[in-house]
Amino acid sequence: MSPHPRELPKLRDQTMRHLDDPASALRSGTGDDAKEGLDALAANLRESGLYWVASDMAALAVSSGSQLAAAQWSTADRPSERGLIVLEGGVGHMDAQGVEIPIEACAWGPHPEGCLVWLLISRRGLAQKMTRTDLTLVVEDIPPLLPVYAFTVPVDGSVPMVEIDPAVPQPVVGALAASWLLMQQPTLIDTQRERPDRAVRKAYARQGRPDPEVTLVDLRRQYVPQGQEDSEEERKAGRYRHRFVVSGHWRNQAYGKERALRRQTWIPAYVKGPDGAPMLASEKVNVWRR
Known part of the structure; x- marks a missing residue:
């Protein structure tokens, strides 16, 4: 089950705590080769726009994304320079040593090589996946949004899908690119703002931070x-x-x-x-x- 839109600011901040803590299992359990990417993820999440895509819209993104031969990834083509998007119901899977990991969210932001994209699974989704194995999940060691894989995409011109990291499943990268494009079509989609719970707003106020907002994206009533x-x-x-x-x-x-x-x-x-x-x-x- 995907997180609720109101939860995204809290889940984002809790994930950042794991990323900012060198003693966390996420940091101490990954190699030096992942440090730069996780540092960039933390920096991008800190300033990310927050987006929650409803299941109907996510289904259209997957379907239409399968027809995209190429996509543009520049700042002007994204809904925000840095962002975190949760797609209700997920948008595909990644293979991890023979285990299919459902991708439920993506985070992006600037990178020296262009646009850095992280694929994420929710802790809830991971826990559900673990019930089918003999392994035990130590919940406190897992951030609410767990980074699974990162890749970079050039931001100059249109990038053919076949030239994107071959380890990334095409349905996943196609759905992300299609989501960005569909979000620019007001005749096709509805967007509205979702404010977080009062406790989250008070916590932000104590830190001198503006109220976070989540953009809900769904198909219009008449497609x-x-x-x-x-x-x-x-x-x-x-x-x-x-x-x-x-x-x-x-x-x-x-x-x-x-x-x-x-x-x-x-x-x-x-x-x-x-x-x-x-x-x-x-x-x-x-x-x-x-």
């Missing part, structure tokens, strides 16, 4: 594409004599001032063709109504 009608030229030419389903797909769409910039935009599945024409029912169509 309905806009502007997909045939053009006037197509209708006059009688180009389409049937209706058919155009599957959800990415389009390199213009945006920005004078539409001079380009960004991958998710076009939801829709039906194309003239009203009243027979349907070519070659695919199953899922209509999202929430």
Whole structure:
């Protein structure tokens, strides 16, 4: 079970305590080769934006991410320069010595080599996984969000998925990249702010820190594409004599001032063709109504 959105500030801070303590099991139990990456994770978490993606939205991120051939990872393409995102229900698994570890969250931030991304599992998820083994989990030694694997991505231009660290499962990295892109489409998603519990807000006030906020991301109530009608030229030419389903797909769409910039935009599945024409029912169509 994924953490609740209100818990994220507290879970983030508790994870940072493990990262900041050289005597913690997380620090003392990892080699020197991981020190730099864990230091960077701690620094990024300290200033991270907090995001919680609902299960429907996470499912769309996984599905649409599988169709991404490439993605951009620059600061302008992220919802914030540094961030922590929890995807409800997880977005795939990593193999760890024959054991499948579910990836439930990702953290990112700047790095000399571009953008550093950490894949994380919640302590709850790990505990659930451990019930199927003969091993015992020492809860106090495990941070609420446990770092599993880190990789860096260049931030210049579009990076083909096949060029990203091959140890990272494509469904995981695709879902993260798709999440960032989908979060830039207000016609497709709803966002709202979730404040933490009063005890957490008081603790932040005592430390002179501003109230933390979590951005909740979910699909809009009607997952309905806009502007997909045939053009006037197509209708006059009688180009389409049937209706058919155009599957959800990415389009390199213009945006920005004078539409001079380009960004991958998710076009939801829709039906194309003239009203009243027979349907070519070659695919199953899922209509999202929430």
